[in-house]
Each structure stands twice: as structure tokens, then as C-alpha cells.
Amino acid sequence: MTLPALGWQGLVVLATFGISLLIATYCTYAERVIAAFLQDRVGPDRAGPFGLLQPLADAVKLFTKEEFFPAGANRALFVFGPSLAMVTALMSSAVIPFGNFLQFGDTVIHLQGIEINVGMLYVFGMVSLGVYGIMIGGWASNNKFSLLGAIRAASQNISYELAMGLALIAVLMMSGTLSLREITLQQSVAGEWHYWNIVKQPLGFVIFIVCAFAETNRTPFDLPECETELIGGYHTEYSSMKMGLYLFAEYINVFVASAVMSVLYFGGFNFPFQYELRDWFVSSRGLELVTAQNIITILGLVGLFAKIFGFIFFFMWVRWTLPRFRYDQLMRLGWTILIPLAIFNILLTGGLITFGVIK
Amino acid sequence: MESLSKRAKVLEKKPMTLAERAYLPAIFQGLSITMQHFFRAATKKQVTIRYPEETRPFSPVFRGLHVLKRDEAGRERCTACGLCAVACPAEAITMVAGERKKGEEGLYREEKYAVSYEINMLRCIFCGLCEEACPKAAVYLQADKMAPPRFERDEFIYGKDRLVEPVTPDNRSKRGIQLTPEQADKLRAQLT
Numbered sequence: 001m002t003l004p005a006l007g008w009q010g011l012v013v014l015a016t017f018g019i020s021l022l023i024a025t026y027c028t029y030a031e032r033v034i035a036a037f038l039q040d041r042v043g044p045d046r047a048g049p050f051g052l053l054q055p056l057a058d059a060v061k062l063f064t065k066e067e068f069f070p071a072g073a074n075r076a077l078f079v080f081g082p083s084l085a086m087v088t089a090l091m092s093s094a095v096i097p098f099g100n101f102l103q104f105g106d107t108v109i110h111l112q113g114i115e116i117n118v119g120m121l122y123v124f125g126m127v128s129l130g131v132y133g134i135m136i137g138g139w140a141s142n143n144k145f146s147l148l149g150a151i152r153a154a155s156q157n158i159s160y161e162l163a164m165g166l167a168l169i170a171v172l173m174m175s176g177t178l179s180l181r182e183i184t185l186q187q188s189v190a191g192e193w194h195y196w197n198i199v200k201q202p203l204g205f206v207i208f209i210v211c212a213f214a215e216t217n218r219t220p221f222d223l224p225e226c227e228t229e230l231i232g233g234y235h236t237e238y239s240s241m242k243m244g245l246y247l248f249a250e251y252i253n254v255f256v257a258s259a260v261m262s263v264l265y266f267g268g269f270n271f272p273f274q275y276e277l278r279d280w281f282v283s284s285r286g287l288e289l290v291t292a293q294n295i296i297t298i299l300g301l302v303g304l305f306a307k308i309f310g311f312i313f314f315f316m317w318v319r320w321t322l323p324r325f326r327y328d329q330l331m332r333l334g335w336t337i338l339i340p341l342a343i344f345n346i347l348l349t350g351g352l353i354t355f356g357v358i359k
Numbered sequence: 360m361e362s363l364s365k366r367a368k369v370l371e372k373k374p375m376t377l378a379e380r381a382y383l384p385a386i387f388q389g390l391s392i393t394m395q396h397f398f399r400a401a402t403k404k405q406v407t408i409r410y411p412e413e414t415r416p417f418s419p420v421f422r423g424l425h426v427l428k429r430d431e432a433g434r435e436r437c438t439a440c441g442l443c444a445v446a447c448p449a450e451a452i453t454m455v456a457g458e459r460k461k462g463e464e465g466l467y468r469e470e471k472y473a474v475s476y477e478i479n480m481l482r483c484i485f486c487g488l489c490e491e492a493c494p495k496a497a498v499y500l501q502a503d504k505m506a507p508p509r510f511e512r513d514e515f516i517y518g519k520d521r522l523v524e525p526v527t528p529d530n531r532s533k534r535g536i537q538l539t540p541e542q543a544d545k546l547r548a549q550l551t
Contacts, residue, residue: 323394
């Protein structure tokens with residue numbers, strides 16, 4: 001890879017970073033508007049047209065709040081907790097392929113932060129690191145409720161990561177690679193009738209999405225926060241922007257989880273009839289193949305974001321519909337239902353691959 | 360233990376069926392309900408009243424802040440007879456009567472008038488008995504105004520400066536009969 005190419009890749013990384021932050025910012029707004037609509041209310045509509053400047057107002061509020069340190073708190077860890085949660089959340093979006101590639105002359109820009117052949121493992125690693133942010137923050141607060149929330153977060157994430165990983169293995173058995181780009185490209189091969197993975201892995205997808213809800217600490221699995229029992233859970237003692245970082249990290253995690261689900265099960269940046277459309281551009285519109293491919297890439301980018309926003313909406317829709325699970329119900333669901341189901345799914349996938357039904 | 364009302368239902372807690380244990384059917388049912396509300400919010404008129412711009416309409420029979428009416432010539436109607444103070448169950452009204460001097464005929468309708476007239480809004484229960492008791496159609500409870508909150512207790516004692524309606528006809532309270540007592544008597548005679 002030449003230096004200019006690296007420079008372009010750096011720009012893509014920066015763009016990914018910016019988009020993650022922007023989406024997280026507007027998730028706070030979307031969450032409130034969707035919550036309001038689902039509950040027959042109006043929602044924020046004062047700051048700017050349709051309240052679109054509300055996130056800005058929230059940011060100003062958060063930045064100007066008092067930086068509070070509880071008595072007996074470990075100050076270094078108290079700051080480190082939210083920072084870690086935010087850093088890991090932001091890092092996990094680096095490997096997601098947002099689009100295929102753009103070609104200008106000799107430069108080829110892959111719309112992906114970094115392409116590594118263990119992309120999915122990297123996301124998993126980052127997500128598991130993220131729970132340390134919650135753990136450390138909860139521990140450093142020197143507060144019973146924070147600690148309880150942190151412990152819940154840790155045990156919940158460990159329990160559901162197992163089922164999530166097992167659901168993922170079924171996908172990997174079909175794809176034979178951990179690279180997210182490869183998995184995406186395999187879901188749409190030119191000239192063949194192809195299916196997204198959701199068709200081949202419906203059970204795996206259900207398990208994965210349930211676990212994604214648990215991993216991102218969203219309702220109905222938001223026991224770490226659990227305002228009715230634990231005040232605010234791990235961020236009880238947090239104020240100002242440190243609190244904001246935790247909330248942001250949650251929304252970035254939702255974004256990344258949505259992106260991963262779109263890539264793994266919903267074809268990533270592929271959309272139906274893309275090759276036919278590309279050929280149509282070339283044959284009927286007289287465009288060059290490169291230009292046609294660039295247009296398809298842009299459309300694919302838009303398509304992937306549509307899928308991601310769909311999932312984010314689903315996350316919020318579920319949050320304002322379902323009540324929270326009880327802790328024992330959560331554990332029973334994770335260990336006695338989801339993990340056996342995921343193992344069954346692996347066996348089923350293996351059998352189907354062996355007998356050549358799917359590949 | 361036998362139930363006293365004999366209406367208590369004994370509910371049997373059945374074990375959950377497979378569909379119930381799988382959560383998903385119930386979840387989709389719930390999701391469809393909230394989605395209906397989502398689209399209802401977009402199409403139906405919302406019940407929310409955006410307060411500073413919109414206000415909830417008062418009932419036409421609402422009894423709010425008192426007003427001391429003037430007659431059509433701009434003279435104060437109140438003659439300080441004290442019937443409102445007698446009628447008031449909360450004893451919120453106090454007044455001092457005075458005699459009209461020469462040259463004040465444009466100010467006060469009757470020969471006797473209220474030098475001071477005070478209503479303690481903290482005592483007042485807004486029952487409207489003063490309005491009914493007034494023979495001169497002077498005191499009314501406005502249908503569109505409430506006694507606003509204040510920081511100090513003495514600010515709730517409303518004197519004539521805040522009770523008597525302004526001289527300009529446009530700013531006058533819409534509430535209250537604008538008839539003279541003579542006209543009212545005539546009307547009453549017609550009705551009975």
C-alpha cells in the first residue's frame with residue numbers, strides 16, 4: 001500500500017470516527033423522539049426546527065455541569081472508567097466495511113477503517129473490553145449501587161457473549177472467514193442467485209440480536225443501569241461529561257451492534273440487483289465500469305446505513321415496549337435457553353453444510 | 360379463609376405454555392401495539408398542549424380572580440354595603456366605606472363608596488358567593504384569570520389598585536353583567 005493510499009485510509013478512519021460520534025449524538029435525540037411517539041407524546045421540539053439542535057443543548061448542559069467526585073472514590077479510576085468505555089466503543093467501529101471501494105484512477109479507497117482478517121474477533125474483543133469501562137467506573141465510585149450495577153454488567157456480558165459467539169460460529173462455518181469484508185462479499189456474488197445470511201441463519205440471527213441487546217445493556221436487559229432498583233447502576237455517581245461519555249458509549253455500542261448485524265446477517269453494503277444495476281449503467285447509460293461501480297458503492301453505503309438505522313430504530317422500539325427482565329430470568333434465558341439453542345444451531349448448520357443444503 | 364364479599368376470584372397459576380416461555384410471540388404483540396401508537400402520533404391530533412403558545416381553555420363557569428366593575432360611565436359600582444363581606448364564608452373581604460364628596464360624581468356611582476376594598480386571595484375559596492350577594496353588580500369572579508403565585512404572603516392581599524378594572528372600556532373584564540341596576544330590575548320584572 002502506497003503512502004497516498006494510506007492517507008486515504010486514514011481519512012476513512014477519521015470519517016468512521018466522526019460518523020460514529022454523530023450517530024451517537026443524534027441517537028439521543030432519536031431515542032427521545034421515538035419514545036415520545038410510541039407513548040403518544042410530542043418529544044423535544046424546542047431547540048431548533050423539530051428540536052434538531054437538542055443534542056447540542058444537551059452537550060452544553062453536560063459540559064457545564066459540576067464535575068463531581070464522590071467521597072472515597074478512586075479518582076484516577078473514576079476518570080478512567082468512562083474513558084475506557086468510550087475508547088473501546090469507538091474503536092470497535094474501525095473494522096466495519098461501510099462500503100465496497102471507490103476507484104479514482106489508480107487510487108482505490110476501501111470504505112472501511114482497517115481490513116484485518118480477524119475483523120469479527122476484533123469487534124468481540126473490543127466489546128468485551130468495553131465492560132471493563134463499566135466495571136472500573138462502578139468500582140471506583142465507592143457506591144453500593146454502582147458496584148451492583150457493575151457486577152451485573154460483567155456477569156451479563158459474560159453470559160451473553162457465550163451465546164453470541166456460538167451464534168456467530170454458525171455464520172463462520174458457512175463463510176470460512178472472520179473478515180467482515182469477506183463475509184459481506186460472500187453474501188452477494190455476481191452472476192449467481194444469492195441470499196443474505198438471514199435466510200440461512202434465522203435462528204442464529206434471533207440469538208445474535210437478543211445477545212446484542214444484552215451486550216449493549218439495552219432494555220429489556222438494562223439491568224446494569226436499572227434506575228428503579230439501582231438508581232443509575234454503574235453511573236449513579238457520575239455527572240457532567242463523564243456521565244455523557246457513558247451514555248455516548250452506549251449509543252455507539254448500539255450503532256456498532258447494528259452495523260455488525262447488518263454486515264453478518266443482512267448483506268452489509270450489498271443490495272438486491274446491484275450487479276444488474278451496474279451493468280445497466282454501463283450498457284444503457286454508457287458509463288465506464290469504474291464510474292458505475294463507484295455509483296453502486298455509494299448506493300451500497302446508503303443501503304448499509306439504512307439497514308443500520310433500521311436496527312437502531314428497532315433497538316429503541318424494543319426499549320419503549322418491553323419491561324426489564326428480572327435478574328434470574330435474565331440468567332436463565334442466557335444459560336438455559338440461548339446457549340443450548342446456539343449449540344443446536346451449530347449442529348443444524350453443520351448438518352446442512354454436510355448434506356450440501358447450504359454452503 | 361372464606362372471603363367476606365364472596366366476590367374474590369381464585370386464580371389458578373397455570374404453568375406457561377411453550378409459546379409463552381419463548382417470549383417472542385408476546386414480544387411481537389407488544390411491538391405491534393407500540394407501533395400503532397407510533398403511527399397514531401404522526402396522523403392523529405396530539406393531545407399535548409404546547410404551553411406557552413397554547414393554553415388550555417377555561418371552563419365558561421370558571422371562577423377566578425375577582426374584579427370590581429365600573430359602570431358604562433366609568434364610575435365604580437361598589438357602594439361598600441358590605442354584603443359581600445358578610446356572604447364570604449372564608450372572611451376574605453374587608454372594606455372601609457366613605458362618603459362621596461362633591462365633585463367626585465364622575466368617580467363613584469353612589470353616594471357611599473369603598474375607600475379601601477381588600478380581598479385576601481389566600482383565604483378566598485373562589486366560591487362566588489360575593490358575586491351572588493352584590494346588589495350593585497360590582498364584584499365578579501373573572502372566568503379567564505387566576506390569582507398568580509407570589510413570593511410573599513402580603514402580596515396576596517389584593518387592594519383596589521389591583522381589583523378595580525381599568526377605565527378604558529377595551530381592557531375591561533368580559534365577565535359580569537354590564538347592565539345598570541335599573542336595567543337589571545326591569546329585566547328581572549320581565550322574567551318573573
